[in-house]
Ligand SMILES: Nc1ncnc2c1ncn2[C@@H]1O[C@H](COP(=O)(O)OP(=O)(O)OP(=O)(O)O)[C@@H](O)[C@H]1O
């Protein structure tokens with residue numbers, strides 16, 4: 001088994017003094033390649049905070065994150081940006097896409113930052129458009145798509161740059177259950193076919209059903225870590 | 230891709246972008262217009278001064294202009310004129326005798342500056358001939374006709390044909406000399422100095438009266454093919470060994486006029502800086518508004534792995550697009566404005582300003598290089614104005630931005 005990302009005693013505190021919140025406490029977490037992990041827990045338990053720290057968007061108060069053995073704390077802003085660009089795919093709850101770019105351009109965006117050749121970009125985009133079932137819609141702008149379609153584009157964008165890890169913060173929260181379940185099936189398929197590693201934060205039972213690993217956070221602490229197959 | 234992003238972002242809020250680019254364009258064209266107006270005004274003033282009486286350059290004996298000493302006639306006159314005639318752009322010249330004196334009529338006496346001219350030569354150099362209101366211009370370089378200004382004629386209650394006596398001091402013995410003239414014409418030039426205190430008399434008559442023989446005090450020169458600032462393109466010079474005479478261009482003869490020109494340059498710079506500052510603030514505001522409005526989206530862009538520098542570039546490109554659109558728009562407006570007024574002209578006629586009267590309408594003179602310079606600076610200021618928003622974007626933490634998500 002191959003470790004994609006590992007954390008050591010992560011702590012995250014917000015605020016000072018009496019108002020201090022311990023959003024994460026002593027989080028030790030190791031994610032293996034190919035896992036389809038759901039992080040669950042009540043609102044305010046620190047799920048979003050954990051995901052933000054995992055991708056270097058936020059810094060822990062203490063503790064370390066290692067990606068392929070390399071500590072994130074050693075990177076500066078630009079290196080963190082490059083790290084996200086090359087190793088992480090991000091999907092948010094909503095408004096993921098850049099509204100002034102078309103579907104095609106949105107999917108291309110990260111590859112452009114990576115400096116992938118136009119030819120290869122085109123091939124990969126075409127490939128993904130097929131896989132997410134949005135062929136023929138590549139010239140549309142996000143506002144011309146439904147919420148489910150937008151999320152599919154966001155997932156395609158996250159995957160197309162072939163990251164090690166996809167982090168999705170409540171990706172189905174804004175979708176109806178039918179659309180949500182289709183989206184999840186799609187991600188699960190990518191997970192199986194390509195051994196793509198996913199971490200979700202969610203309240204959604206549909207995600208929990210499909211997850212191969214279920215981590216429960218309460219008040220910033222991992223209280224349960226359950227593997228299923 | 231960044232250009233595409235920037236360009237499309239700019240047009241997301243069309244009204245705001247159009248408004249701010251209109252403000253920039255308007256400011257720019259106002260600058261170009263005011264610049265053109267000032268330019269037109271100074272050109273007009275300079276031309277007025279040089280065409281009315283001054284000429285483009287004058288030759289005198291050293292020190293003559295300080296006290297108008299009758300004895301100080303130009304040395305080696307004929308050689309000097311001959312050598313200046315070699316100048317490729319010399320159009321014409323006119324010899325003048327200048328003397329202070331008293332002019333007396335039956336109604337009283339007034340101090341005057343009498344100018345002795347050869348009317349044939351003087352006709353094309355000064356505008357006294359065009360300014361004649363009553364009577365006729367001088368007919369020859371001899372005889373006893375005299376022209377006086379309108380105000381002086383009023384003071385001395387002169388009628389055409391009246392006898393008038395000029396008293397002066399001769400150059401030889403420094404004695405008082407008198408000569409009887411007949412009023413041949415009255416001119417009105419619109420400048421108080423000229424209308425109140427200048428009189429024109431035939432050159433040879435004055436030379437005889439003041440015992441000057443062939444001597445003159447002043448030669449005025451007119452050139453063609455002037456540069457834009459009103460100077461001859463080829464330098465006008467006396468031989469280096471001529472220490473007795475002095476040749477001066479209009480800018481030295483009328484330093485006030487030259488100062489005016491320089492001052493209009495200075496005030497233009499001040500106006501430009503103020504305007505550019507306002508324009509800059511407007512741009513900063515537009516960009517910042519766009520930035521705050523799109524916080525979440527920019528958070529997404531940054532979280533996808535856009536480096537801080539790339540994000541900054543995005544903001545710069547947006548500013549560049551805005552600047553470019555505005556500047557193009559501004560150039561069109563500038564040309565339009567200036568063209569309209571340059572065709573119609575602005576009527577300042579008859580207003581006296583630092584001793585010079587505007588004789589004609591003012592036509593804003595558009596200098597083509599201004600259409601490069603001002604837009605260039607406007608664009609530059611646009612880019613400077615985008616530094617702060619860019620820095621904001623550079624510093625922006627994506628997590629903070631992402632927390633601004635709308636549910
Ligand atoms: N930037 C911040 N400043 C202060 N407190 C914060 C900040 N971000 C998060 N918190 C606090 O940290 C705790 C964890 O928040 P987090 O958003 O990670 O919870 P969550 O599990 O994602 O909740 P939800 O299920 O509602 O999304 C909460 O108490 C929250 O108020």
Ligand SMILES: [Mg+2]
Nearest residue numbers: 047048049201
């Ligand atoms: Mg959350």
